[in-house]
Amino acid sequence: MEEILAGAPVADAVVAGVTLVEDDPTDHSVGLGGLPNENGVVELDASVMDGATGLAGAVAALRGIKNPSHVALKVMRYTDHALLVGEGALRFARAHGFREQDLLTDDARKIWLHWKATLSDTDDWFPTPPKDVPPGAREMFGITGTINCDAIDTAGNLAGVTTTSGLAFKIPGRVGDSPLIGAGLFVDNAVGAAGSTGRGEANIVTVGSATVVEGLRYGKHPKDACLMACQRIVDATRVKRLQRADGKPDFNVKFYTVDKQGRYGGAAIWSGGEFAVCDAKGPRLEPLASLFTA
Numbered sequence: 001m002e003e004i005l006a007g008a009p010v011a012d013a014v015v016a017g018v019t020l021v022e023d024d025p026t027d028h029s030v031g032l033g034g035l036p037n038e039n040g041v042v043e044l045d046a047s048v049m050d051g052a053t054g055l056a057g058a059v060a061a062l063r064g065i066k067n068p069s070h071v072a073l074k075v076m077r078y079t080d081h082a083l084l085v086g087e088g089a090l091r092f093a094r095a096h097g098f099r100e101q102d103l104l105t106d107d108a109r110k111i112w113l114h115w116k117a118t119l120s121d122t123d124d125w126f127p128t129p130p131k132d133v134p135p136g137a138r139e140m141f142g143i144t145g146t147i148n149c150d151a152i153d154t155a156g157n158l159a160g161v162t163t164t165s166g167l168a169f170k171i172p173g174r175v176g177d178s179p180l181i182g183a184g185l186f187v188d189n190a191v192g193a194a195g196s197t198g199r200g201e202a203n204i205v206t207v208g209s210a211t212v213v214e215g216l217r218y219g220k221h222p223k224d225a226c227l228m229a230c231q232r233i234v235d236a237t238r239v240k241r242l243q244r245a246d247g248k249p250d251f252n253v254k255f256y257t258v259d260k261q262g263r264y265g266g267a268a269i270w271s272g273g274e275f276a277v278c279d280a281k282g283p284r285l286e287p288l289a290s291l292f293t294a
């Protein structure tokens, strides 16, 4: 918000917002300290979309660079492409002067090692002693975590960013929804900006963020547009392994949006979540709307 009020481009402002968390080694969902893939290597995904120019940039499966959102911004501004992945994304980041570092913090390594060592009792890995297992480690198995930040500036221009370390202990090379324009992020400067967190695979097959923006385009309130995208996912979830006994999805996906009028909203499949808002009334957390009560 400070960046927007200082007149920075809104795409830079949203990236500055998520940088605070990408840089935080104690947050295990994005950037430095993000949970690694199944081999213990942190692989990051991020996308940026700018309403004023209608351009997007993204990186996927990027290793060794703590701010994938910054690299995504450079892809948008300094290439003719929208998405760079893996080695190519890393070479591009190096060319732009990004410094490589080991993103696996000791805490994230211990959480990964606990997962690895307790995965099977018929392999050669024995569990580590309880004193080496960070509190809450087991609750982080298979979890997801991401930040989406969308904003409108005083001139009415919209932008958004989504950044993540993806699904914890994923297969190396797995790319989630976050760097995919239309799925983890979508911005239309005439309508609104939207993004998502949660099970990326479900969002990819329903192009959730584009769905939210289409909802806005046809007159839905931001909250209802987010609920519509959640309902699409519920309707598209037809295989048993992804359903609870009552047929509802056994995972969560959340959407966040701000429209051209500056109205905002957020919704999830399952209740219990909150999202952060900042406007003239100041920063605060608000509850997400939901389809189902957990």
Ligand code: ASP
Pocket (backbone or CB within 6 Å): 143, 144, 145, 146, 164, 165, 166, 167, 175, 176, 177, 178, 196, 197, 198, 199, 200, 201
């Ligand atoms: N959507 C992210 C992904 O699938 C994870 C998350 O939001 O928790 O990579």
